[in-house]
């Protein structure tokens with residue numbers, strides 16, 4: 001309807017700039033009035049195709065009927081009691097479902113918090129308590145949140161850490177098996193060997209409480225670790241009494257074409273952290289772990305005022321029903337089957353595309369200086385600008401800022417997916 005952003009969005013942006021600190025950035029300053037089914041409608045009457053899902057959150061859509069119905073009923077019944085004061089059934093039901101659905105058939109326990117960062121932070125607390133050890137091991141390109149501990153766990157300085165130190169102690173970083181940028185022949189074996197060697201020699205395996213890893217690095221650039229790397233690290237943890245924590249905050253809930261990304265290689269984590277896609281946009285996150293680890297913490301040692309809010313729990317139950325009934329695991333695979341070949345064909349034509357990767361509906365392209373592996377963040381900015389101007393919302397990622405990532409809602413109609421890909425292809429051709 002208008003240029004993007006249109007006049008109403010620009011007016012609202014001016015108000016945002018006066019009222020909100022610049023630390024809160026905005027990817028695309030169109031102010032949304034309605035959203036769903038892979039479309040964002042803005043204040044100026046424009047419709048944009050959504051390849052972002054609010055950063056992997058609205059996988060079932062922005063107002064999935066099952067989520068809306070359950071939340072509407074709940075808000076009329078009660079909005080809050082605090083589960084730690086007087087409990088309610090939906091919280092327990094969500095925990096039962098997560099115990100059942102997360103990888104592994106061992107006995108599990110789950111509790112609920114508000115954000116991905118809070119889930120990861122709690123996983124570390126529990127691992128330290130259960131092992132009596134201090135150290136936490138994380139990986140190159142990892143992202144785990146913005147709180148003091150989780151920003152320390154996060155790899156990238158700018159914008160997440162710059163000026164926000166000093167950081168939390170006892171956090172150690174080791175290499176990740178990043179196939180596109182690994183110098184040697186055997187990425188998985190070499191990276192695992194280096195990581196394990198660093199843990200053994202520099203920290204001492206007996207001092208490590210937890211290894212925390214994203215099964216596909218999200219903010220770091222949708223890096224799928226070379227096959228064999230994750231199982232090798234998990235096995236090392238098992239042998240050394242280290243709690244293996246899979247941060248599935250971005251990869252969870254059907255996004256990668258499995259309910260959880262760890263399933264792809266049959267990796268069974270000791271603790272899984274989830275958030276984002278869990279509740280269709282209502283703030284909810286979870287920590288799910290082996291009963292014997294989780295049960296070690298004394299009564300009252302875990303919690304929070306809003307954790308497992310009843311509206312968010314109802315939303316999560318609606319999400320799980322939707323995933324099952326609409327077979328969104330298969331939908332995610334289908335999205336990957338449509339996107340990957342088209343993007344690989346594009347890579348054949350344009351050598352600015354260095355790598356095409358991802359699984360299911362978690363897909364990315366890494367842009368380079370043509371003919372090299374030199375990161376090309378300027379090209380990413382230009383492609384993003386063109387896509388946004390044409391009404392396709394895409395997100396960036398990557399340690400070097402040179403990755404375009406695509407996370408369409410799993411319910412997006414195929415014609416919109418194709419239309420969005422067409423806009424992207426045109427933007428790259430013009431570049």
Ligand code: PLZ
Nearest residue numbers: 115116117143144145214218247249250
């Ligand atoms: N772990 C793997 O992807 C959140 C960050 C958006 P919260 N990723 C989106 C931003 O720039 O702040 C994330 C993640 C993984 C943890 C988190 C943190 O989840 O719900 O944002 O706290």
